[in-house]
Amino acid sequence: MTLVESAHPVVTRSRGRLVLRRLSRNRLAILGVLVIVILYLAAFTYTWYWPWSYQVSDPNAYLSPPTGTHVFGTDKDGFDMYAQVMRGLQKSLTIGLLVAVLSTGTAAIVGSVAGYFRGISDRALMWLVDLLLTLPNFLIIAIISPAFHGRTWLLFVLLLAAFSWMITARIVRGMTLSLKEQDYVRAARLMGVPPLRVITRHILPQMSSLLIADATINVGSAILTETSLSYFGFGVQPPDVSLGTLIAGGTTSAVTFPWLFFIPGGLLVLTVLAVNLVGDGLRDALDPNSARGRRREQRAFRRHLRSGR
Amino acid sequence: MITFLLRRLVNYVVLCVVVVFLTYLLASLTFDPISLLLHHDPPPPRSVINDKIHQLHLDQPIPQRFFEWFGGAIHGDFGNDVFGDPVNQQVWTRALTSLRLFGLGTLIGVVFGVLVGVVGAIRQYRVTDYVATFVSFVLIAMPVFVLGTLLKFAAIKINQVTGSDFLVFEGEVTPGFTGSFAADLGDRLRHLILPTLAIALGLVAYYSRYQRNAMLDVLGSDFLRTARAKGLRRRQALYRHGLRTALIPMATLFAYGFGTLIVGGPFTEHIFDWHGMGEWLITGINSQDANLTTTVTLFVAVCVLFSGLLADLAYAALDPRVRI
Numbered sequence: 284m285t286l287v288e289s290a291h292p293v294v295t296r297s298r299g300r301l302v303l304r305r306l307s308r309n310r311l312a313i314l315g316v317l318v319i320v321i322l323y324l325a326a327f328t329y330t331w332y333w334p335w336s337y338q339v340s341d342p343n344a345y346l347s348p349p350t351g352t353h354v355f356g357t358d359k360d361g362f363d364m365y366a367q368v369m370r371g372l373q374k375s376l377t378i379g380l381l382v383a384v385l386s387t388g389t390a391a392i393v394g395s396v397a398g399y400f401r402g403i404s405d406r407a408l409m410w411l412v413d414l415l416l417t418l419p420n421f422l423i424i425a426i427i428s429p430a431f432h433g434r435t436w437l438l439f440v441l442l443l444a445a446f447s448w449m450i451t452a453r454i455v456r457g458m459t460l461s462l463k464e465q466d467y468v469r470a471a472r473l474m475g476v477p478p479l480r481v482i483t484r485h486i487l488p489q490m491s492s493l494l495i496a497d498a499t500i501n502v503g504s505a506i507l508t509e510t511s512l513s514y515f516g517f518g519v520q521p522p523d524v525s526l527g528t529l530i531a532g533g534t535t536s537a538v539t540f541p542w543l544f545f546i547p548g549g550l551l552v553l554t555v556l557a558v559n560l561v562g563d564g565l566r567d568a569l570d571p572n573s574a575r576g577r578r579r580e581q582r583a584f585r586r587h588l589r590s591g592r
Numbered sequence: 593m594i595t596f597l598l599r600r601l602v603n604y605v606v607l608c609v610v611v612v613f614l615t616y617l618l619a620s621l622t623f624d625p626i627s628l629l630l631h632h633d634p635p636p637p638r639s640v641i642n643d644k645i646h647q648l649h650l651d652q653p654i655p656q657r658f659f660e661w662f663g664g665a666i667h668g669d670f671g672n673d674v675f676g677d678p679v680n681q682q683v684w685t686r687a688l689t690s691l692r693l694f695g696l697g698t699l700i701g702v703v704f705g706v707l708v709g710v711v712g713a714i715r716q717y718r719v720t721d722y723v724a725t726f727v728s729f730v731l732i733a734m735p736v737f738v739l740g741t742l743l744k745f746a747a748i749k750i751n752q753v754t755g756s757d758f759l760v761f762e763g764e765v766t767p768g769f770t771g772s773f774a775a776d777l778g779d780r781l782r783h784l785i786l787p788t789l790a791i792a793l794g795l796v797a798y799y800s801r802y803q804r805n806a807m808l809d810v811l812g813s814d815f816l817r818t819a820r821a822k823g824l825r826r827r828q829a830l831y832r833h834g835l836r837t838a839l840i841p842m843a844t845l846f847a848y849g850f851g852t853l854i855v856g857g858p859f860t861e862h863i864f865d866w867h868g869m870g871e872w873l874i875t876g877i878n879s880q881d882a883n884l885t886t887t888v889t890l891f892v893a894v895c896v897l898f899s900g901l902l903a904d905l906a907y908a909a910l911d912p913r914v915r916i
Contacts, residue, residue, distance in 0.1 A: 413603075417611045417893050419854055425877055426615065426885055430622035507735050514737050515858065515874055534741050534863070538748055548738040555733035 302492075305568035312564025318557035322550075326372040335363035337370040337524065349542055356542040358532065367524055368547050374525040375506050375554070378440055382505035385444035387451060387498040391490075394455025395482045399463060409456070412449045420446035421511055428517035439518055443505060451497050458490050492569030499562035503555045510551060526551045593908060600904050604897040608890070612665075615889040616658045616882060623880035625674045626650070647676065661883060665890065671883040673876075679887050682872070687891055689764060690868035693860065694853060694895070696788050701795025701853075702846065708796060709803025710835060713811060724800065731797035736856040740790040740863035747786055761786050762865045787864040791856055802845055806838040813837075836910060843906040846899065854892050 306312055335341070340361035341353070349356045355364035397408040424442050431438045459482075462468060468485050476484070487494075506526075512518035513527025521528065526547050533544030629636060629644060644650075649657050661671050670679035708728075712721045731739070747759035760766070764783050769776065810816060811834065819829040857870030869888050876884035 414607055414610060414614075417607050417896055418615070418889065419892070419896075422854075422873070422889065422892060423615075423618070425873070426619050426889075427622050428877070429624070429880060503733070511735055511737065511859070515862075517877070530737060530741075534737065537741050537745050541745075544741060544745075548741070552730065552734050552738060556729060559729065559733055 302568045306564055309564040309567065311560045312568075315557040315560035315564065318553065319561065322372060322554060322557070323376060326369045326376060329366065329369035333363075333366055333369070335366045337362065337366040338522065339363075346540055348540075355546050356540075358543055364542065364546060367529060368526070368550060371524045371526045371529045371547060372550060372554070374436070374519055374523065375509060375527070375551070378436070378443070378509045378519075378525070379502045379506035379558075381440045382443045382447065382509070383498045383501035385440070386448040386505070387494055387501055389444065390448040390451035390497075391455055391487055391494055393448065394452040395459045395486055397452070398456040398459025399478060399482055399486065405456075408452075412452055415446060415449050421508060424508075424512055425515070425517045428512070432520060436519055436523065439509075439512075443508060447501065447505060447508065451494075451501070454493070454497070455490065458493065459486055462486050462489055496562055496566035496569055499558060499565055503558040503562065506551070506555055506558070526554075597901075597904060597908075600901060604901060608893045608897055611893045612662070612886060612890050613658060616661065616886045617654060619882040619885045620654045620657065623882055623885075625880040628674075628880060648674065657882075661886070665887070670887045673884045674879050674881045679884055682867075683887060686867060686869050686872055689866060690857060690861070690870060690891075691895075692764075693784070693787055693791065693866065693868060694857065696784065697791030698795065698853060700788065700792040702799060704792070705796045705799025706803050706835075706839070706842065708800035710807050710838075712800060712804040713807035714830065716808065721804075725804075728797035728800050731793055732801070734794070736790060736794060736859040737863065739793060740787070740860055743786050743790050744863060758782065759786060761863075764866050787860050787866060790860050790863070791853060794856065795853065799842065799845065803838065803842060806841050807834065810834045810838045840907065840910050843903045843910060846903045846906070854895060 330336070335353070341357060341363060342361055345357065345361045346359050347353055347357045349364075353363050353365065355368060357363055358367070393408055393412075397405040420443070423446055424439075427442060431442070463486070468481060471481050471485050472478075509518055510525060510527030510530065513525040514531045516528075516531075519525035519528060529547035530544065530551065533540070533542075533547060537544040625648060626641060626645060629641060649660070652660075664671055668680070670683055672678055708724050712724045715721050734742075744761045747761050751757055751759055760783050765776075765780055766783075769779050771779070815837075816829055816834055819833045820826065824832070854870075857868065858874055859870070860866070861868045861870040862874065869891050873885065873888040875881075876888060
């Protein structure tokens with residue numbers, strides 16, 4: 284046994300455990316995770332525990348306010364709002380997650396290629412980014428929307444992803460520029476590792492924390508874009524429902540039949556809020572320089588010292 | 593400095609033209625105005641359809657159609673919509689209607705966003721900061737169509753409780769309203785309250801988060817301590833040295849923020865029944881109208897790029913390093 288070990292036992296932790304520990308100390312982020320898990324479970328298993336389906340209407344209850352049989356009330360055609368909202372949540376959550384993964388992936392590829400190779404490919408890709416940023420993605424997808432009427436909603440997912448990677452790509456490019464000059468990347472390059480391998484093995488893993496946090500934030504904005512488009516009928520098409528189409532249906536009667544608007548609207552805000560809280564918490568936990576993460580750590584350390592005595 | 597701005601300007605104009613061309617291309621490829629005609633019952637005779645195709649130039653190739661439209665657009669003639677009415681009839685009133693809403697919304701949003709952010713940073717971890725943070729998190733998670741409807745709902749309730757009809761939420765002016773200039777202005781301002789609030793609240797939330805972070809970074813910096821050590825008062829040091837530095841990254845954000853704002857346009861105008869550009873875009877897409885849609889796109893692109901240029905200018909004004 285060495286001296287150091289006996290005096291101060293050194294505990295080494297893997298990075299994953301460290302991040303997890305930092306995250307678990309952020310109460311709001313934990314609350315966000317809990318809300319998302321509950322919403323996911325409630326939305327994807329509602330057919331197992333809920334007697335009503337989103338496609339079957341109840342002829343005895345048109346525009347019924349929330350009651351024992353219909354906890355969230357019914358709409359003007361007698362459809363059970365709980366089933367509708369859960370079905371809409373399924374769609375919105377799935378689309379949000381898929382779009383976030385696809386767009387963050389695209390951003391990672393485009394940004395690192397532009398930053399690593401510089402020159403003509405950099406100029407061309409960044410010009411493309413500028414071009415796509417000139418128009419809000421809502422506008423472009425709304426214009427293309429007549430083309431995918433009656434087609435699969437996966438096409439809608441691809442379009443959403445295709446027009447929402449630009450800002451993350453800019454950030455990735457900036458980070459690649461500085462990572463490229465790091466010694467370990469230079470060493471790999473001088474040893475003759477092919478460029479694409481340098482990017483996938485040495486550069487992208489180094490910014491994985493940024494990508495994870497950004498992907499989470501992108502889930503929130505993807506859900507918002509999806510619901511916005513669906514609100515005007517440019518996104519998810521009937522008979523399928525999304526939170527956006529449900530809110531659009533409830534808007535006109537928000538005063539007379541408030542449950543039609545407030546329930547889907549409240550759920551949408553709750554979902555995006557939870558996702559954003561998790562994203563924020565992840566960013567703090569993953570960033571080694573984050574003052575907030577460190578502050579939490581220090582506070583916990585002091586608490587630990589105090590309780591130890 | 594001038595050359596820098598000129599280069600940016602040229603770049604913006606090129607982007608604008610390319611964007612408009614691509615939009616026209618996309619719209620012409622996906623829209624099918626004839627299909628709307630075919631849905632009539634009974635279907636119109638063949639000759640009517642052929643006339644319509646000829647009238648809309650659908651028998652010409654897309655590039656030719658685009659250059660014809662673009663040639664007119666440069667001279668301020670935006671062509672006809674699918675019903676044969678000139679787009680010009682409404683374009684200016686609609687643009688002014690939207691700009692009034694967006695301009696006021698942005699102004700209030702930026703000013704209050706910066707203010708709330710700075711106060712949040714200075715009073716970090718106090719009650720004010722926590723309340724501001726909580727409210728902005730909720731507002732960021734809330735799309736315009738929920739916020740707008742909520743405001744409308746609240747206005748109806750407030751009117752009911754107070755027994756007045758001060759808060760109005762339909763249109764931009766009371767139909768048939770006549771009166772002196774001051775009364776007319778007052779009426780218009782009253783109609784502006786709710787939609788402007790719908791736009792500004794989201795912006796305040798969005799900007800204040802960034803401003804708070806930027807200000808916190810600055811608050812811990814050495815140069816601020818130096819300024820205090822030199823004998824400046826806290827307030828002077830904070831506003832003259834601190835805020836000015838913290839505003840620099842906000843200039844870039846402003847350019848992006850305008851894009852999100854424009855997206856809010858269709859929703860705000862739809863909910864509050866304004867006849868602006870946003871509402872027109874929805875009309876254009878629903879009637880499968882390439883000329884109309886591209887005109888609105890041009891308006892959006894010009895707005896976004898103008899705000900980009902404005903951001904460049906603000907950047908140069910705030911950061912002496914840019915002024916070479």
